[in-house]
Amino acid sequence: xxxxxxxxxxxxxxxxxxxxxxxxxxxxxxxxxxxxxxxxxxxxxxxxxxxxxxxxxxxxxxxxxxxxxxxxxxxxxxxxxxxxxxxxxxxxxxxxxxxxxxxxxxxxxxxxxxxxxxxxxxxxxxxxxxxxxxxxxxxxxxxxxxxxxxxxxxxxxxxxxxxxxxxxxxxxxxxxxxxxxxxxxxxxxxxxxxxxxxxxxxxxxxxxxxxxxxxxxxxxxxxxxxxxxxxxxxxxxxxxxxxxxxxxxxxxxxxxxxxxxxxxxxxxxxxxxxxxxxxxxxxxxxxxxxxxxxxxxxxxxxxxxxxxxxxxxxxxxxx
Numbered sequence: 006x007x008x009x010x011x012x013x014x015x016x017x018x019x020x021x022x023x024x025x026x027x028x029x030x031x032x033x034x035x036x037x038x039x040x041x042x043x044x045x046x047x048x049x050x051x052x053x054x055x056x057x058x059x060x061x062x063x064x065x066x067x068x069x070x071x072x073x074x075x076x077x078x079x080x081x082x083x084x085x086x087x088x089x090x091x092x093x094x095x096x097x098x099x100x101x102x103x104x105x106x107x108x109x110x111x112x113x114x115x116x117x118x119x120x121x122x123x124x125x126x127x128x129x130x131x132x133x134x135x136x137x138x139x140x141x142x143x144x145x146x147x148x149x150x151x152x153x154x155x156x157x158x159x160x161x162x163x164x165x166x167x168x169x170x171x172x173x174x175x176x177x178x179x180x181x182x183x184x185x186x187x188x189x190x191x192x193x194x195x196x197x198x199x200x201x202x203x204x205x206x207x208x209x210x211x212x213x214x215x216x217x218x219x220x221x222x223x224x225x226x227x228x229x230x231x232x233x234x235x236x237x238x239x240x241x242x243x244x245x246x247x248x249x250x251x252x253x254x255x256x257x258x259x260x261x262x263x264x265x266x267x268x269x270x271x272x273x274x275x276x277x278x279x280x281x282x283x284x285x286x287x288x289x290x291x292x293x294x295x296x297x298x299x300x301x302x303x304x305x306x307x308x309x310x311x312x313x314x315x316x317x318x319x320x321x322x323x324x
Contacts, residue, residue: 039083042156042176046076049152053186056145060138063123063130064189065145067206067213068182070119074216075179077112102263103227110224116217123210130203137202142190149183182209223264230260233267236296241269244295245303248287250280252308259298268300278307 050072057065093099157176185205192201223234232238238259245254252274259269269292275281285303292298 038159038162039079041159043076043079043083045152045156046072046079046176046179049149050076053145053149056141060141060145061135062137062142062186062189062202063127063135063206064186064202064209065142067123067209068146068149068179068186070116070123071182071209071213071216072179073119074113074116074213074220075176077109077116077220079176080109099262102266106224106227106263109220110228113217113221113224116213120210120214120217123206123213127203127207127210131200134199135202137189137193137199139190139193139195139197142186142202143194144190146183146186146190150180150187153179153183182212185209227261227264232259233261233297236267236298241292241296241298242271244291245271245273245288248284248291250275250277250284252276262300266300267296267298268302269296269298270302270304272304272306274306274308276307278305281305 050069053065053069053072057063057069153176157180160176185208189202189205192198225231226234236259238257241259242254242257245251245257254271254273257269257271259267261267273284273288275284284305285301288303289301292301
């Protein structure tokens, strides 16, 4: 075969752009709950920061840090919804969506320092208790619990959206942080037992660490063009190779452009080039249905007439 053959239909055609526009309109409509959630979460994080400094409560400061990590996660989800609206340019053919991923990665590294400070400060306060205004902590934590319940209610109304479900999980983690601060305030107010504040702050630090490590892992995988979590590389190739008319698949690549936007590219050896339009339609449908891959770029290749069928090399995916 005299070199690789390109077909304009192997890339996204006009019909795919129309499908993408419809999808993007749906994404815009789903952005509003995330905007509300982010606004409420960041606003209350500021309230907790001021309240924690005023009352002397490490538990409130710890919950503030937890809110910041989850606000970052909510922004992460919001960025995934907004990415389709960002235009490409001659310099950035994929747009600037990964700027959000880089920001999330850098922000998470900074939050690891916050966790370390909370743990060190908590140990010091256990050894040398600091007086905390229990009543103020109780009131501020109760307000926080109300805010988190409101955010959870907003997001729960859109559970059919994957980003919303992921964001909802983060907000449920915020609820635990608010409950911890509420318990700390109640115990201090009723008993004067100050040590409970640093103990619960260290508990919330664990929640921050868990959320932060999750964001670091997700952003690192995207930045390294790794195969998306939950997608089996070999299975993608074998599924493509099983499509009727496909002889073999090679030079396969699967990666995340941004969270929620997965892509695949490959060279596909077909039995007859005349069947390529149907093969491409089948491939796009199956990739979206089975793997959540919505960006499909395939290059067709075919053998000259009467030439023996090519054997599958180690780099090819068997049918």
